[in-house]
Amino acid sequence: MNKQLLKRKRLLMDVLSIQTTSGNEFDMIAYIHKFCRENVPHAKVEIKDSNIYVTKGDADVYPCIVAHTDTVHDIHKYYKVFDDDNCLFAFNSESGKQVGVGGDDKVGIWLALEMLVSFDKIKCVFFHSEEIGCVGSSQADMEWFKNVGYCLQGDRRGSADFVNNISGKLFSKAFSKDIAPILKHHGYKETSGAITDVGQLAENGVGVCVANMSCGYYDPHSDTEIVEFYDASNCLDMMQMIVASLGRNKYEYQFATSYGHGYSQYDWGDFQGASRGYWYGDYGGSTRDKEVVYDEQTGIEQCYYCGCEELMESEFTDETMECRYCPDCQSDILLEMKDVPDPNQIEIALDDYEDVSDNYDGSMKHKQIVNEYLTNYQTNK
Numbered sequence: 001m002n003k004q005l006l007k008r009k010r011l012l013m014d015v016l017s018i019q020t021t022s023g024n025e026f027d028m029i030a031y032i033h034k035f036c037r038e039n040v041p042h043a044k045v046e047i048k049d050s051n052i053y054v055t056k057g058d059a060d061v062y063p064c065i066v067a068h069t070d071t072v073h074d075i076h077k078y079y080k081v082f083d084d085d086n087c088l089f090a091f092n093s094e095s096g097k098q099v100g101v102g103g104d105d106k107v108g109i110w111l112a113l114e115m116l117v118s119f120d121k122i123k124c125v126f127f128h129s130e131e132i133g134c135v136g137s138s139q140a141d142m143e144w145f146k147n148v149g150y151c152l153q154g155d156r157r158g159s160a161d162f163v164n165n166i167s168g169k170l171f172s173k174a175f176s177k178d179i180a181p182i183l184k185h186h187g188y189k190e191t192s193g194a195i196t197d198v199g200q201l202a203e204n205g206v207g208v209c210v211a212n213m214s215c216g217y218y219d220p221h222s223d224t225e226i227v228e229f230y231d232a233s234n235c236l237d238m239m240q241m242i243v244a245s246l247g248r249n250k251y252e253y254q255f256a257t258s259y260g261h262g263y264s265q266y267d268w269g270d271f272q273g274a275s276r277g278y279w280y281g282d283y284g285g286s287t288r289d290k291e292v293v294y295d296e297q298t299g300i301e302q303c304y305y306c307g308c309e310e311l312m313e314s315e316f317t318d319e320t321m322e323c324r325y326c327p328d329c330q331s332d333i334l335l336e337m338k339d340v341p342d343p344n345q346i347e348i349a350l351d352d353y354e355d356v357s358d359n360y361d362g363s364m365k366h367k368q369i370v371n372e373y374l375t376n377y378q379t380n381k
Contacts, residue, residue: 008114008236009083009229015110016081016088016101016227022070022132025050029069032109032126040116046144050128051136053144057121061248064123064145065115065239066153066197066210067108068130068137072221073100086229100225103217105130107232108154111215114236121248123148127197130155137197138204145206149250150175152239153198154215159231163193163212165316165332167325170202171209172253179242186238188213192316192323192332194291202255209251213238291333292324303333 001009020028032052036045043056052069055062078094081101090101112124125144127136145151150171156163162183164170176190183189198210216231291304292311300309303326314323316332323332 005233008233009086011113012107012110012227012229012232013081013083013088015106015113016090016103017079018106019073019075019079020069020071020102020106021073021075022129024075025069025128028106028109029126029128032069032113035113036116039113043116048141049136049139051140052126053141054116054124054126056116056119056123059121059147059248061147061149061250062121062123063119063243063246063248064125064148064151065112066125066127066137066151066155066201067112068105068127068155068197069109070129070131071100071102071104071106072131073102073225083229088227088229089225097223099223100221101217101227103215103225103227103232104157104220105155107215107217107227107235110232111154111236111239115239115243118240119243122243130197134195134197134200137200140201140204142204142206145201145208148206148208149248150208150246151198151201151206151210152242153196153210153212154235154239155196155198156193156212156214157217157220158214159216159228159234160188161191161193161214162188163196164190165192166195166199166202166212167332168202168256170198170211170253170255172251175209175251175253178246182238182241182245185241186234188238189320191321191334192314194326194333205255207252207254209253210255290336292335301335 015031018028018031029047029050029052033045033047036043036054040054040056043054046053050069076092076094076099078092079090079099080093081088081090088101088103090099091097092099109126112126115122116124123144125140127134127140129135130137162179164176193212196212198212202210213235214231215235216229216233217225217227219225293302293304294300295302298309301311301324302309303311303324308326311324311326311333314325314332316323316325319338321337322335324335326333
């Protein structure tokens with residue numbers, strides 16, 4: 001591992017070692033403030049109602065990185081982060097058991113701090129109490145965002161999702177087109193997602209494109225939560241490339257919910273009757289990449305995030321995925337990815353078919369080419 005990656009991992013493990021939970025985020029807020037004083041001393045740091053607003057450099061328009069300072073995990077007296085072949089996890093040495101490492105959203109905090117150091121003119125905001133209902137972002141100082149050109153957040157499990165919809169489109173086609181080559185290069189694809197701070201900012205009327213993305217943590221909200229360093233580092237590389245490419249341009253966009261309402265109106269006290277507690281571990285197996293979980297015993301579909309069993313048909317349309325709408329999270333959530341033929345492969349098959357049509361000899365190779373062409377033709381008819 002080169003020096004740059006080692007430096008990144010040391011900082012990530014340092015951030016993961018700070019314990020924080022909703023309503024008790026003081027150590028993390030103090031850590032971020034100290035980091036800024038020591039590493040970006042000329043940046044302006046403001047703490048308002050437990051939200052941290054950081055502005056580095058003078059610019060007419062800034063890119064903005066968003067994160068939240070709370071996790072869902074308990075604070076342990078004997079807590080330590082370990083590195084096992086770049087898989088980062090935490091243990092409570094008193095109980096001898098693994099505990100959640102808090103990648104959601106300490107990885108997001110790490111991304112923001114790395115971006116602060118990397119760019120001369122940038123804004124970062126760290127919201128409190130996201131896990132209990134986007135409390136900090138719902139009370140954000142929206143005047144601070146007047147000169148923000150777009151917002152990026154790392155607050156999603158996995159390593160390949162770039163969230164473009166949270167009960168409404170988060171960014172424009174122009175924004176999508178400009179970042180498409182970067183997403184492809186880093187192995188990401190656009191998808192819908194669940195509630196987080198950038199979605200709340202969109203609902204607040206921030207007026208610019210916003211997006212959330214997978215950043216390398218897995219099994220969030222459980223004691224088995226881990227962070228895969230190379231996945232997190234890949235997200236950082238992508239985020240840096242996006243900001244370097246888009247620069248300090250303003251990507252204006254007005255958010256409108258798909259269902260005529262937004263989650264800021266939502267009563268977070270009981271998740272509108274969700275049948276089980278909101279925070280629970282991963283179901284395991286093949287379900288961990290989906291957001292709709294099928295309970296084989298009851299035959300009921302459930303929301304991965306809140307356990308709601310009253311999922312609805314989604315109005316979100318995308319040829320690559322099928323979604324459900326969760327009324328409790330008020331979000332479109334992934335049911336399954338669809339098998340969509342690669343148009344490039346279809347074109348190749350067509351070329352092969354045309355080449356062989358003049359000299360078809362009945363060989364197995366020629367039969368395979370013809371069958372592949374006919375199958376693709378029927379699928380896309």
